[in-house]
Amino acid sequence: MSAYHMNHLKQLESEAIYVFREVAAQCERPVLLFSGGKDSITCAYLARKAFWPGKIPFPVMHIDTGHNFQETLDFRDYFLSELNAKLIVRTVQDSIDKGRVQEETGPQASRNALQTVTLLDALKEFQFDCAIGGARRDEEKARAKERFFSFRNEFGQWDPKNQRPELWYLFNGQKKKGEHFRAFPISNWTELDVWQYILIEDIEIPNLYLSHEREVVERDGVLLAKSSVVPLMEGEHHERRKVRFRTIGDMTNTGAVESPAHSVDDIVQEIAATRTTERGGRADDKRSEAAMEDRKRQGYF
Amino acid sequence: MDKYDNVSELTQQYLDRELLRFTTAGSVDDGKSTLIGRMLYDSKAIFQDQMEQLETASKLRGEEHVDLALLTDGLRAEREQGITIDVAYRYFSTPKRKFIIADTPGHVQYTRNMVTGASTADLAVILIDARNGVLTQSKRHGFIASLLGIPHVLVCVNKMDLVDYSKEVYDKIVADYTAFSEKLEVHDITFIPISALEGDNVVTKSERTPWYDGATVLHHLESVTIAADRNLVDFRFPVQYVIRPHQDYRGFAGMVVSGTIKPGEEIVALPSGMRSKVREITTYDGPLEEAFESQSVVLSLEDEIDVSRGEMICRRHNVPHVTQRIEAIVSWMDDKNPLSLTGHYLLQHTTHVVKAYISELLYEIDVNTMHRSSADTLELNEIGRVEIKTAEPLFVDSYRNNRATGSFILIDPVTNLTVAAGMIRTDTHDADDYIETQERARRAEAGAEPGTAGRTAPKSEHITYEAGAITLADREKRNGHKAAVVWFTGLSGSGKSTISLALEKQLFEEGLQVTRLDGDNVRHGLSSDLGFSIEDRRENIRRVAEAAKLLFEAGQIVICSFISPFAEDRDFARRILPEGRFVEVYTTADMDTLKSRDPKGLYEKAERGEIQQFTGVTSPYEAPESPEVVVDTAVATPEEGLTWVVDAVRGVVR
Numbered sequence: 028m029s030a031y032h033m034n035h036l037k038q039l040e041s042e043a044i045y046v047f048r049e050v051a052a053q054c055e056r057p058v059l060l061f062s063g064g065k066d067s068i069t070c071a072y073l074a075r076k077a078f079w080p081g082k083i084p085f086p087v088m089h090i091d092t093g094h095n096f097q098e099t100l101d102f103r104d105y106f107l108s109e110l111n112a113k114l115i116v117r118t119v120q121d122s123i124d125k126g127r128v129q130e131e132t133g134p135q136a137s138r139n140a141l142q143t144v145t146l147l148d149a150l151k152e153f154q155f156d157c158a159i160g161g162a163r164r165d166e167e168k169a170r171a172k173e174r175f176f177s178f179r180n181e182f183g184q185w186d187p188k189n190q191r192p193e194l195w196y197l198f199n200g201q202k203k204k205g206e207h208f209r210a211f212p213i214s215n216w217t218e219l220d221v222w223q224y225i226l227i228e229d230i231e232i233p234n235l236y237l238s239h240e241r242e243v244v245e246r247d248g249v250l251l252a253k254s255s256v257v258p259l260m261e262g263e264h265h266e267r268r269k270v271r272f273r274t275i276g277d278m279t280n281t282g283a284v285e286s287p288a289h290s291v292d293d294i295v296q297e298i299a300a301t302r303t304t305e306r307g308g309r310a311d312d313k314r315s316e317a318a319m320e321d322r323k324r325q326g327y328f
Numbered sequence: 329m330d331k332y333d334n335v336s337e338l339t340q341q342y343l344d345r346e347l348l349r350f351t352t353a354g355s356v357d358d359g360k361s362t363l364i365g366r367m368l369y370d371s372k373a374i375f376q377d378q379m380e381q382l383e384t385a386s387k388l389r390g391e392e393h394v395d396l397a398l399l400t401d402g403l404r405a406e407r408e409q410g411i412t413i414d415v416a417y418r419y420f421s422t423p424k425r426k427f428i429i430a431d432t433p434g435h436v437q438y439t440r441n442m443v444t445g446a447s448t449a450d451l452a453v454i455l456i457d458a459r460n461g462v463l464t465q466s467k468r469h470g471f472i473a474s475l476l477g478i479p480h481v482l483v484c485v486n487k488m489d490l491v492d493y494s495k496e497v498y499d500k501i502v503a504d505y506t507a508f509s510e511k512l513e514v515h516d517i518t519f520i521p522i523s524a525l526e527g528d529n530v531v532t533k534s535e536r537t538p539w540y541d542g543a544t545v546l547h548h549l550e551s552v553t554i555a556a557d558r559n560l561v562d563f564r565f566p567v568q569y570v571i572r573p574h575q576d577y578r579g580f581a582g583m584v585v586s587g588t589i590k591p592g593e594e595i596v597a598l599p600s601g602m603r604s605k606v607r608e609i610t611t612y613d614g615p616l617e618e619a620f621e622s623q624s625v626v627l628s629l630e631d632e633i634d635v636s637r638g639e640m641i642c643r644r645h646n647v648p649h650v651t652q653r654i655e656a657i658v659s660w661m662d663d664k665n666p667l668s669l670t671g672h673y674l675l676q677h678t679t680h681v682v683k684a685y686i687s688e689l690l691y692e693i694d695v696n697t698m699h700r701s702s703a704d705t706l707e708l709n710e711i712g713r714v715e716i717k718t719a720e721p722l723f724v725d726s727y728r729n730n731r732a733t734g735s736f737i738l739i740d741p742v743t744n745l746t747v748a749a750g751m752i753r754t755d756t757h758d759a760d761d762y763i764e765t766q767e768r769a770r771r772a773e774a775g776a777e778p779g780t781a782g783r784t785a786p787k788s789e790h791i792t793y794e795a796g797a798i799t800l801a802d803r804e805k806r807n808g809h810k811a812a813v814v815w816f817t818g819l820s821g822s823g824k825s826t827i828s829l830a831l832e833k834q835l836f837e838e839g840l841q842v843t844r845l846d847g848d849n850v851r852h853g854l855s856s857d858l859g860f861s862i863e864d865r866r867e868n869i870r871r872v873a874e875a876a877k878l879l880f881e882a883g884q885i886v887i888c889s890f891i892s893p894f895a896e897d898r899d900f901a902r903r904i905l906p907e908g909r910f911v912e913v914y915t916t917a918d919m920d921t922l923k924s925r926d927p928k929g930l931y932e933k934a935e936r937g938e939i940q941q942f943t944g945v946t947s948p949y950e951a952p953e954s955p956e957v958v959v960d961t962a963v964a965t966p967e968e969g970l971t972w973v974v975d976a977v978r979g980v981v982r
């Protein structure tokens with residue numbers, strides 16, 4: 028190999044850093060969305076690299092559904108203060124209290140759809156003109172056509188027919204007042220790339236990703252963690268299993284997998300050999316094949 | 329790499345992979361989706377749950393087999409129409425490489441998407457249905473791959489199962505496509521007979537094509553050499569963002585888009601021309617001893633010079649063209665508004681956005697036949713060659729040499745949409761390249777070879793560039809010296825005429841082929857229709873430059889003596905010649921000396937306002953930044969000045 032060889036992770040890293048810098052240069056008030064999951068952890072870490080030796084020149088925002096694992100919140104506060112980043116939190120509960128949205132009821136109630144409204148309200152409140160997210164194109168078919176710079180109209184909506192072609196690495200960041208962008212620096216990463224990167228860069232992650240014993244309930248083939256927001260339905264019961272989470276979202280719909288992986292190295296090997304996508308563990312996606320597309324049109328990131 | 333030390337061996341196997349980006353093109357139903365589905369499936373990039381979804385969906389559609397094509401087909405609206413209509417990105421990997429597929433549809437109206445997908449690709453996979461042979465569409469895909477500078481093309485002759493795996497059918501397609509591809513600028517074309525549906529020669533070698541002994545599709549993708557495609561010569565660093573954590577540190581963040589750089593090396597910032605040295609190459613992981621193409625880094629410099637986003641850092645002796653006028657091939661992408669020769673656009677080139685207008689549409693190129701014809705506009709999916717003028721200088725290379733600094737997009741400032749993708753064709757500026765182009769032009773059938781576009785293009789399809797059978801090299805051989813252009817610039821009274829006349833005389837007496845152009849012999853004929861407005865003076869210089877080039881091509885040492893106040897115009901004269909053949913001589917003296925000489929009383933009249941636009945008094949003069957020779961005639965005698973110029977000219981023509 029020549030001295031100028033770069034492996035795929037170094038190339039993906041360089042590309043992501045490039046995207047971060049384009050956002051910071053082209054947009055006036057960007058914000059980095061942070062969910063506490065591995066993709067947003069990786070993004071925040073890359074943002075730090077992109078602007079080093081300076082500080083990350085924009086705040087980090089968490090839309091808290093109120094259904095998060097406590098571990099996620101604790102990790103969020105710790106990790107972001109390590110990065111020296113400024114954190115903003117907006118809550119779905121607040122949107123409910125203000126009457127902006129109505130809570131779903133019943134044992135399968137989820138706040139997943141509601142967070143869109145909280146997010147759009149927060150973007151307006153702070154006049155953010157670009158929300159940076161950790162979405163990857165390999166996550167779901169509807170995302171395969173997503174751009175690095177994704178245009179949203181003044182209602183925050185995504186129109187698959189009206190996206191700007193993205194050529195070379197020239198990102199057209201022109202916009203009018205009220206319009207904004209979503210930017211996705213790790214678009215070209217796969218789940219395996221993210222885990223490999225976490226491994227070689229030795230990035231800290233919440234323990235939820237690693238194998239541990241937990242009380243869970245099995246519902247429609249998905250293992251949900253025991254919690255007050257997931258009440259048992261008729262015929263269901265809690266049981267202790269050795270599990271870990273492949274994605275971290277709301278407790279109401281983030282499924283655990285049974286796994287003995289207790290180090291990032293183990294996870295990389297598990298993913299390399301696995302035959303189920305990480306989204307397979309998300310109850311909300313199973314509701315409809317086109318579920319993701321519908322949420323994206325409404326402004327979900 | 330220490331970072332990899334504490335990783336288990338099993339995991340290490342997957343860590344060190346190369347990235348290959350490829351695009352796929354094929355007409356509808358050639359089997360593109362099936363081929364991609366097959367590769368994803370056979371390389372285990374399809375997960376169990378996706379497979380189940382697929383089975384459900386296939387059943388819903390009333391199909392018996394699992395339709396691999398469904399895997400790659402995204403949005404619901406498209407699913408309903410039954411075709412894919414945008415660029416979709418797919419990922420899979422093998423222990424050797426990670427692949428990014430830009431999957432684009434082959435429908436005739438979607439040239440736009442193919443261009444988009446091709447813009448970042450290292451390789452293009454083109455599908456041909458074995459039953460149909462080489463159709464117009466297959467040629468179009470090759471043409472677009474060539475236009476977008478994709479270095480490698482892989483032609484998959486698909487559905488071999490439907491032609492009984494016939495060698496004759498395959499050979500005919502290979503022969504036909506090879507003949508066609510000679511007109512393209514693609515130097516690596518590989519053919520593979522496959523059946524995407526049955527899996528023949530996709531991942532595993534087929535027993536049904538014993539006559540074929542090449543690689544499978546996957547094996548080719550894993551092993552094709554892409555390292556050599558990178559430009560590691562021309563250091564270009566468009567500044568993206570300036571990092572200033574505190575008063576004592578100013579770092580320029582960006583990606584090295586080509587070339588390499590080390591601390592201590594001399595650089596120049598464009599457009600300011602300020603020089604400095606690299607102090608440190610900073611990254612989060614520590615300073616680097618060298619940065620190279622594709623790396624995102626931060627450069628800090630020895631001197632406090634001001635460089636901002638949109639500017640470019642280069643090596644002192646290897647800079648791109650600095651110009652406000654470019655020629656380019658554009659692919660039109662706006663479905664509502666066609667190309668306008670009266671409207672304004674924003675042009676985004678590297679990290680630089682400038683106002684621009686399209687000054688001329690030279691011709692349209694039919695993507696199917698590659699024929700050129702004159703046109704009034706370009707609509708969605710049409711391709712043509714244009715001249716663009718910009719409000720500020722750009723720092724460009726030809727797309728052929730540098731995809732990053734040779735590409736741009738046009739944005740409509742009203743709708744903010746990206747309306748065109750452009751690939752810059754600069755005039756050749758390297759002597760060898762120049763001669764080679766002449767040779768090529770001679771061989772090519774008129775207008776058929778895209779390679780001839782390296783020259784300034786003809787404005788009508790009826791005039792094609794005709795290189796004489798006798799080349800510049802032939803003429804230089806007979807003359808016994810090389811051709812050159814010696815360009816004198818300087819204010820009135822600075823000594824241009826005196827020294828240039830003496831130079832002509834001396835070279836002539838030495839037996840060299842020499843000609844001199846100056847205001848007297850140009851203003852009365854070639855430029856007799858021009859006045860002295862800034863516009864007209866620039867046009868005058870442009871004509872002189874072109875005339876000098878013609879004489880240059882005839883083997884002459886051409887001496888030009890003109891005030892030529894604008895750097896850009898002189899740079900144009902330099903740029904249209906092979907590198908190293910242009911000698912810029914700057915004659916100067918302080919203003920008091922000039923005024924005291926004032927043989928025709930011009931300075932005096934200008935100061936009294938009797939002459940408008942007098943250079944140096946009421947009209948600006950941009951002194952050359954790095955002329956080959958400077959003669960300060962307030963200090964040196966004309967004889968001394970002459971010897972310096974003669975030395976410089978000898979160095980070029982001998």
Ligand SMILES: Nc1nc2c(ncn2[C@@H]2O[C@H](COP(=O)(O)OP(=O)(O)O)[C@@H](O)[C@H]2O)c(=O)[nH]1
Nearest residue numbers: 355356357358359360361362397487523524525
């Ligand atoms: N017999 C045969 N049929 C094929 C082959 N490849 C694709 N097809 C069929 O051709 C049709 C079009 O394929 P598809 O992949 O959707 O084409 P696309 O429009 O290029 O994406 C489908 O019915 C495929 O099953 C092949 O190698 N052999």
